[in-house]
Amino acid sequence: MTDPLADQLARLPAAALGAVLALGLVLVLAWTASVSRGVAAGRAVPASMAHAPAEAARLLRQGRRTTLSADRLLWRVGGWGLFPVAVLLIALVPVGETALLPGSLGVVWANALDVVVWALVWLLGWGANSVAGLVGGYRFLALALGYELPLMFALVAPAIAASSLDLAVVADAQSSLWYAVWMPVAFVAYLVGVLGFAVSGPLAAPVGSEVSDGALAELSGPDLLVVRAGRHALMGAGAAIAVPLFLGGGSGPWLPDAVWVVLKALLLTGALAWAAGRLPTLRTHQLMEPLWTILLPLVVLQDLVVAVLVVSGS
Amino acid sequence: MRGRVVTLATARPRVYVVEAPGGRYVRAETHRELDRRGWQPAPSPASADALLIAGTLPDPLRAAADVLWSQLPGPRARAEPTAVSSVPSTLDGLRACLRDRAGQLADRRGRELDEATRWVRSDSARHDETDHDDMDHDDMEMAPGGLVLAQGAPDRDGLEMDALRHPLGPLLDRWPGGLELVTTLHGDVVVEAEVTWWEPPHPTAPPQTGRADDLAGGWDAAATVLSLLGDERQARLARSVAPSSPEVGDRVLRRLDRLTRRGALPRTAGEVLHTALADSVPALISDDELVELVSGRDLGDVRLLVAAHAPLLQGVVDASGSLDD
Known part of the structure; x- marks a missing residue:
């Protein structure tokens, strides 16, 4: 009885260190997304790098505000929940030997966490009791319906190919060829999903500038800061999950595994954020149709192709 | 530190x-x-850190501007430049005000008297106090905050929807000065939608910039x-487009056309911008046409x-002088 407990206690410092590293990685990924976003918006690189610290200082100095009859508890839960979700996602990613939260169901957990974002963004829009916020919240629900199904089927493809839901096993199964190469449709659908739960790029309508930033309209100060950081962090976390799923995990020449995982996550985050900054925000009703009538059938077809190849190959 | x-x-x-009524040029320069x-x-x-009202507000809108001012969380600064030439010094003043620690502290202490603070602080108490004199609609229910709840109305497909009165403007960013569009959502x-125009307190003349003003209006609309x-x-x-740089204009125009084709921009908006920037000056838009334009559209x-139509709206032209003058 005492042995397993002592064992657990002995592992505590390592776990604490891992948690700090995961938090640090999320911050670095979020900052990368912010810098890349700034460059895409036409700012110089140094200005883009200074943007996040300056905005953080500005918003930390700014007061908090509330609105008439706001649902304050749910509103704040929605805003402050985004960043922790990103940290949990990062904790699932196998870096080097193991993930901070290893397990045989990593793919399922990643999916479950991205669905939590549905609730958070909607609550963010709902809580402020404002027209712009509600419009943003409902836009997000509509978009979430659109991107989530392709995203779920995209997650199925690597799991079928590796015959496992364990992210570490999925990563190891790509020793010969990255899944991003031979299942490109699933990879693209996954990235669209990442843009969706990070509420950016073409899927940024819920925080659309033309409805006064929608779900963010009534936020100020630290409450706005955590939401902005949370969106960048979610983009980084989504990119980091793509590393074991589609980009061969830690495989790569010369450098240790852990370095490759971080490097790939940084590069993908930067690319994704840049694309998000360059692509126009599309109107909600115009996204639903292509997401369901084009992307979803294509992803299902991709799953079928993967399944047939796996069965015939083995 | x-x-x-x-x-x-x-x-x-x-x-x-x-933008205040007639404040187009000051706002564009801002x-x-x-x-x-x-x-x-x-x-x-x-x-926001600062509120800038470009142009002079008519007296009836001053109280509304105070409510808007109370929405800024602080530290905050406020200014109302009335001339194009005073814009740079106004912005310098705003930043200096934000950096003035004593001034900001005093402002924060005084905020207890703010319009919206009063609303929010006494949120629960207000329900009991509110005397309903100002609400002559008996059928409107009251929410705890003293807000009027949305009423029901049949939707286009026959289902009942909440009908919410939601005013857009007259004090809204990236919005034509003086336009109040009261929408039912x-x-x-x-x-x-109902259109009301707020007149400027005194007629404002367009500044002598030496550039083709009709086109400048079009580029300004495109930028917005x-x-x-x-x-x-x-x-x-789009804001930097000058008659001397047609290639920049071409780039922006191509971008707008692409956005229209992809459906990021409503077709009508894309077309009117294209006409204004590439071909000729489109026809002015009367208030009834404006209502027709926005009915059935999402917010x-x-x-x-x-x-997209701002430079062509009757009220804007009346307030700031015709584009062709």
Whole structure:
């Protein structure tokens, strides 16, 4: 009885260190997304790098505000929940030997966490009791319906190919060829999903500038800061999950595994954020149709192709 | 240390820019000056550091401006430049005000008297106090905050929807000065709208800039539309278009056409911008045509449509002089 407990206690410092590293990685990924976003918006690189610290200082100095009859508890839960979700996602990613939260169901957990974002963004829009916020919240629900199904089927493809839901096993199964190469449709659908739960790029309508930033309209100060950081962090976390799923995990020449995982996550985050900054925000009703009538059938077809190849190959 | 943080925090203040009736030219110059400094306009008063009202407000709107002012969380600064030439010094003044620690502290202490603070603080108490004299609609239920709840109305498909009266303007960013569009919303769809124009207190003459004003109006509208679409990079380009740089104009125009083709921009808005920038000056839009234009559109589309048509709206032309003059 005492042995397993002592064992657990002995592992505590390592776990604490891992948690700090995961938090640090999320911050670095979020900052990368912010810098890349700034460059895409036409700012110089140094200005883009200074943007996040300056905005953080500005918003930390700014007061908090509330609105008439706001649902304050749910509103704040929605805003402050985004960043922790990103940290949990990062904790699932196998870096080097193991993930901070290893397990045989990593793919399922990643999916479950991205669905939590549905609730958070909607609550963010709902809580402020404002027209712009509600419009943003409902836009997000509509978009979430659109991107989530392709995203779920995209997650199925690597799991079928590796015959496992364990992210570490999925990563190891790509020793010969990255899944991003031979299942490109699933990879693209996954990235669209990442843009969706990070509420950016073409899927940024819920925080659309033309409805006064929608779900963010009534936020100020630290409450706005955590939401902005949370969106960048979610983009980084989504990119980091793509590393074991589609980009061969830690495989790569010369450098240790852990370095490759971080490097790939940084590069993908930067690319994704840049694309998000360059692509126009599309109107909600115009996204639903292509997401369901084009992307979803294509992803299902991709799953079928993967399944047939796996069965015939083995 | 503290001073350094304040300097960093106020390096690029976010300014909520509102156009007063007839304040087009001052507002356009404000946006250009913000571009030159690398400051970004604030998308809503909630996250803004400063409120800038371009032009002179008529007296009835002064109280409304005070409510808007109370929406800024603080530290905050406020200014109302009335001439194009005073815009740079006004922005300098705003930043100096944000950096003035004593002044900001005093402002924060005085905020107990704010219009909206009073609303929010006494949220629960207000329900008992409110005397219902100002509400002569007996059938309207009251929410705890003293807000009027939305009423039901049949939707286009026969289901009942909440009908919410939601005014857009007259004090709204990236919105024609003096336009008040009171919409009735079913969800996010505008089913009805009423137009009111607020007149400027005295007629304002367009500044002698030496550039073709009709085209400048078109580029200004294009910049507003691009900014509303979240594309600040192209919006900056559109604002910087001068008669001497046709290739920049071509780039912006191609971008707008692409956005229209992809459906990011409502077709009507894309077409009117294209006409204004490439071919000729489109026909002016009367108030009835404006109502027709926005009916049945969602709230986002309404903002884009109004922005695209802004230089052609009857009220804007009346307030700031004809584009062709």
